Amino acid sequence: MTGRLDRAFHTSGGSSFTEFLASYDPTLIPSGRTLPPASVEAPHATTIVALVSADGVVMAGDRRATMGNLIANRDMEKVFVTDEYSVAGIAGTAGLAIELVRLFQVELEHYEKIEGTLMSLEGKANRLASMIRGNLAMAMRGLAVIPMFAGFDTEVGLGRIFSYDVTGGCYEERDHHCVGSGSLFARGALKKLWRPGLDRDGAIRIAVEALYDAADDDSATGGPDVSRRIWPTIATVDVDGAHFVPGDRVGDIVRAVVEARSGNPGGAR
Numbered sequence: 413m414t415g416r417l418d419r420a421f422h423t424s425g426g427s428s429f430t431e432f433l434a435s436y437d438p439t440l441i442p443s444g445r446t447l448p449p450a451s452v453e454a455p456h457a458t459t460i461v462a463l464v465s466a467d468g469v470v471m472a473g474d475r476r477a478t479m480g481n482l483i484a485n486r487d488m489e490k491v492f493v494t495d496e497y498s499v500a501g502i503a504g505t506a507g508l509a510i511e512l513v514r515l516f517q518v519e520l521e522h523y524e525k526i527e528g529t530l531m532s533l534e535g536k537a538n539r540l541a542s543m544i545r546g547n548l549a550m551a552m553r554g555l556a557v558i559p560m561f562a563g564f565d566t567e568v569g570l571g572r573i574f575s576y577d578v579t580g581g582c583y584e585e586r587d588h589h590c591v592g593s594g595s596l597f598a599r600g601a602l603k604k605l606w607r608p609g610l611d612r613d614g615a616i617r618i619a620v621e622a623l624y625d626a627a628d629d630d631s632a633t634g635g636p637d638v639s640r641r642i643w644p645t646i647a648t649v650d651v652d653g654a655h656f657v658p659g660d661r662v663g664d665i666v667r668a669v670v671e672a673r674s675g676n677p678g679g680a681r
Contacts, residue, residue, distance in 0.1 A: 429522035430515060430543060442511045442547060442557075454555065455484035457509060458592030459633045460491065460501030461622045462562045462573045462585075463606055465615035468650030469562045469571030472619035473501045474594070474627065475642050476634025486634065491645040493654045495520040498536055498563030499647045503592035505555040508547065512557055516540055533565045537574040537582055545580025560591050564649045571649060594626030594633035601625040601679075612648055616657060620644060620669050621679060628677065636666045 420436050433440050455477040462471040473490035476483060484506075491501045492513050500516065502509035519539060523531050531539070540561055547557050561574040573585040588606050590598040601622040610618070623644050627635030636643070643666050646657040673679055 427523045427526040428539075429519045433515075441515065442508045442550070453479060454508075455479045455488075455506040456504060456593075456632070457488060457490050457502050457506040459590060459594035459598055459623065459626045459630065460503055460560050460592055461588070461590040461595075461598050461602065461619050461626075462501070462560055463588035463602060463610070463615050463619060464571045464573065464586075465610045465612050465648075465650075467571075467612060468564045468648060469499075469573060470612065470615040470619050470646065470648050471499050471501050471560070471562050472616075472623060472644050472646040474623050474634040474644055475637075476632065477506050478632045483634075486637065486640070487642050489645055491647050491656075492517070493647060493656070494536070494561075494563075495524070496530065496653050497566060497649060498533065498561065499649055499654050500540070500562075501560045501591070502557070503559070503595075504557045505550075508550060508555055509557045509559060512543055512547065513559060516543060519543075532567070533563045533572060536563065537561050537584075540574075541576060541580045541582035543580075544576050544578070548579060551578040558591050560589060562649065563654070564651060566651070569651070590622065590626075592626075592633070594623075594630035597629045598622040598626040612650070616646055616648070616662075617665055617669070619646060620662075620665050624669055624673065625679065636670055638667070638670065 425432055457477050460473045471491055475487045477485040477488045494500050494517050500513050556578045565572050573589050575583050575585050575589050588602040605618045627633040643662040646662055
């Protein structure tokens with residue numbers, strides 16, 4: 413009532429903001445909330461693709477969220493810059509996934525301020541894995557969160573991709589990966605189109621092609637919406653850091669892909 417912060421905020425602690433939050437008030441973290449006995453229907457996010465390029469990594473996501481057979485949102489952002497050299501994309505229960513990624517962003521920023529240095533890329537991937545593991549109870553109730561994490565490893569000078577399962581298992585992927593309901597179809601496109609030594613522009617074009625193929629066969633994945641100018645969200649990470657590709661540039665690439673698929677919807681070469 414005095415307007416001052418609680419004693420907990422003036423006590424020195426570790427470099428993990430999530431652990432502090434869990435000890436201060438567990439209900440403030442996504443996995444600390446209680447659910448009603450009945451199952452909960454919530455918007456779900458799909459589809460995310462990532463691929464390694466010659467100078468880093470590219471991650472892209474469609475913009476549609478679904479709830480059952482309904483389109484819950486047409487322009488949801490599913491790809492997030494988590495720190496200077498990393499990005500994350502979300503699939504699964506949209507609300508929990510977005511909150512988890514935002515908490516992860518604060519976690520990395522808090523670590524950097526406390527330790528005075530960036531966490532290693534593997535450390536970031538493992539930290540996200542532990543946060544997903546904390547959501548296991550929610551996942552067993554049907555509210556699963558399956559993000560994908562990627563970044564530029566400054567120690568080795570390469571782009572790297574990490575995938576997860578609902579138990580928090582963390583796996584490094586080679587070359588490319590995708591998650592979400594459209595991942596089966598996007599994976600087929602990536603297998604056929606990806607090649608070693610891709611430049612950034614080539615990787616961005618392939619990411620758009622993979623999302624196009626996913627949307628062509630998966631109703632939960634949003635395809636190019638030219639009339640509304642809703643384009644995929646695309647981020648690149650390289651030695652210069654993590655950046656979003658401008659919407660105008662993405663729009664030009666999408667129009668080129670749509671034009672190339674005119675009369676050739678399967679994209680046959």
